[in-house]
Amino acid sequence: MATLGEAARAVLLTADPHAKRRAARGLARAWRRGELAHRCDVAMPDRPARPARPELLAPAQMPRRRKGGSERGRIAMLHALAHIEFVAIDLAVDLVGRFGGEFPRGFVDDWIGVAADEAMHFALLDRRLRQLGSFYGDLPAHAGLWEAAEATRDDALARLAIVPMVLEARGLDVTPATVDRFRAAGDEVSAKILSRIYNDEIRHVRAGTVWFGQKCDELGFNAVETWHALVKSRFRGALKPPFNDSARARAGLTQEYYAVIAS
Structure with missing residues (x-):
């Protein structure tokens, strides 16, 4: 039987945003079905895999978002939020894979559920960006998350x-x-x-x-x-x-x- 740690590491090492989203939801399904042993027996990567886009910039290099209700400004805000949700998938999965063995199953239940939520949030935001003529990766993003x-x-x-x-x-x-x-x-x-x-x-x-x-x-x-x-x-x-x-x-x-x- 595959372990929780192995499955979490696989999600973290998936770079493509949509593949990572699917992998996180697959992790949640496998855990709920009892297909993963509650063992965190492999090392988590220091940094998760990232796609070629968006370009990641230091906070001081990020373009300032315009205030107001222009479509361009709203796209920039939605893109920034999509990036936060994308990183949040990895934050939840890393929490499970790195520390899940120190806690009871209820902890894993909660945080795998969080990872699945973040994957769904990312999907909603990326879909909205596409409806507005953009997509995740179309703009630079914050490198420090x-x-x-x-x-x-x-x-x-x-x-x-x-x-x-x-x-x-x-x-x-x-x-x-x-x-x-x-x-x-x-x-x-x-x-x-x-x-x-x-x-x-x-x-x-x-x-x-x-x-x-x-x-x-x-x-x-x-x-x-x-x-x-x-x-x-x-x-x-x-x-x-x-x-x-x-x-x-x-x-x-x-x-x-x-x-x-x-x-």
């Missing part, structure tokens, strides 16, 4: 603290305003896609918060204090308001976590 994975590859608690509880939680803060901008521009199709992604991301942040708390309890750590320490030591950016307190609360990420150390 994998940095959080590299900074936390040695510690499951650090990975949970930074990726779902900082980076995905930031998406909860900014997405409602983005939805409003698309609606104001008359692009209800894109607004509905982003609203669907937003609701799924609340569940993803909640999965991170729940498993972070459970692991802290298992180790006898105070969850809030441990999160503060890990964010200060492993996250290069700053936690900046405004925060979507209601969405964060729905995800179990209460203000005691982030309000104290926000800049």
